[in-house]
Amino acid sequence: MLIGIPKEIKNHEYRVGMVPASVRELIENNHEVIIETNAGIGIGFSDQDYIAAGASIEDTAAAIFAKADMIVKVKEPLAVERAMLRQGQILFTYLHLAPDLPQTLDLIDSKAICIAYETVIDTQGRLPLLAPMSEVAGRMAIQAGAQTLEKSNQGSGMLLGGVPGVAPAKVVIIGGGMVGNNAAQMAVGLGADVTILDRNIDTLRSLNIQFGSKVKVIYSTLDVLEAEVLAADLVIGAVLIPGAAAPKLVTRDHISKMKPGSAIVDVAIDQGGCFETSHATTHQDPTYIVDEVVHYCVANMPGAVAKTSTFALNNATLPYIIKLANLGYKKALENDQGLLEGLNVINGKLTCKSVAEAHNLPYVTAKTALAI
Structure with missing residues (x-):
């Protein structure tokens, strides 16, 4: 799978979706990683650090979104990023859709597979990525x-x-x-x-x-x-x-x-x-x-301590990124009920009940949407 890491563009957001050590893990699992130039500069990682880990560098976010099978971010995609999503593409990041109707509607329209860090649960019902x-x-x-x-x-x-x-x-x-x-x-x-x-x-x-x-x-x-x-x-x-x-x-x-x-x-x-x-x-x-x-x-309070936050987040997200890349989103979601709880939008359908209730929108269960 080709995994893309764009540079975060939210105000004073210096975190990055993956550090070089995480990139290396994906490369060792026979995947490809592309990262936008200077995406890690805010926490002290140069493009050369990512190249040494096995990634390729792209000059623009547009190139990342156009090529990648899965986009890994930190914060919710802003409008300019949402416009670049495409049908069948995996988006793995924080979404926080309940207070954000415009983002919710844009993700539905994109027909992308949108998995939210904040609703993934573990076997004990905890929120490991939050x-x-x-x-x-x-x-x-x-x-x-x-x-x-x-x-x-x-x-x-x-x-x-x-x-x-x-x-x-x-x-x-x-x-x-x-x-x-x-x-x-x-x-x-x-x-x-x-x-x-x-x-x-x-x-x-x-x-x-x-x-x-x-x-x-x-x-x-x-x-x-x-x-x-x-x-x-x-x-x-x-x-x-x-x-x-x-x-x-x-x-x-x-x-x-x-x-x-x-x-x-x-x-x-x-x-x-x-x-x-x-x-x-x-x-x-x-x-x-x-x-x-x-x-x-x-x-985005943790963005102020971007280095600590990025490493802490990567420690939690990396196993899920590898699972999605190794198995593909459908098998990964079918095999992991906790990861399935993270699915908020897929193929134009909203699959998170609490988000649907917040915006008075129709929804289907994640299991049903995955089977369609």
Whole structure:
């Protein structure tokens, strides 16, 4: 199979779909890899590094899309990239379709086979291709939140961990999954006063065992959510419903009652965000103010630490890339139910129920679509 790696073109996105070591693995499996010139330059890999691994270099993304049987990316394809997809071509990347109707319709029209990293599951029902970026984003959320609280960034001027004689900032994390857990680790390490809210009792028990008295873990009712958010200096939105739009748990009314200079970091922004006042921002212009509350809603947070993120993502995606290349998409999907869960669009049909519900579009099951 011919695998193509275009350069990412989203604002301040420096990650790349495959590092040279991953390319070498594909070459050893008797596949060909073509990569757009300078695709890896943002994380320190030259074209020569890819050539040494066995890849060929193409000057343009158009050449990559025109030739490749499978396109491997990091972020969702932008409109100019979607226009280059063709029927029968495999697209393997993050898609986040639930909050993005234009992308959904374009992928349907392309008749490509579109497999989303974020909805692939493993044998234990976990999200193995979302997990590494959730780890990165959770840890980054605290770094970003700490900076957002600084007075120069229009925050309240609080140091997250305080100092002897001065109380630390109160950090509230909504959601105790992978993002929330990693955010808590960082916040605890910096000495913050940390509370995690979740509605899964087993998750709360696990967090309590992990953190002990260093973190307060509380079952999230409407009353608890409101009280904790209004008392917080920094709120991290770490809510995930796989494939679906994030629920708007923190309302505009809540935001209006928060302390002036407090901050929110909405890690769920890729799925539409879990704050009613959230809208996607970029690393170039990451924050905005609503009711004196600083909002950080960067949609590709891990892109800021591109080297760490690319290697972490490649570690997770490489086995699936090899499987798709070795077996072909149909046999690979038939043989791996978890990979089949990642199929969002195929041959003009939407196959992800949560995306269909978000956009009120018709869909068929992935199994049915694969059999047609």
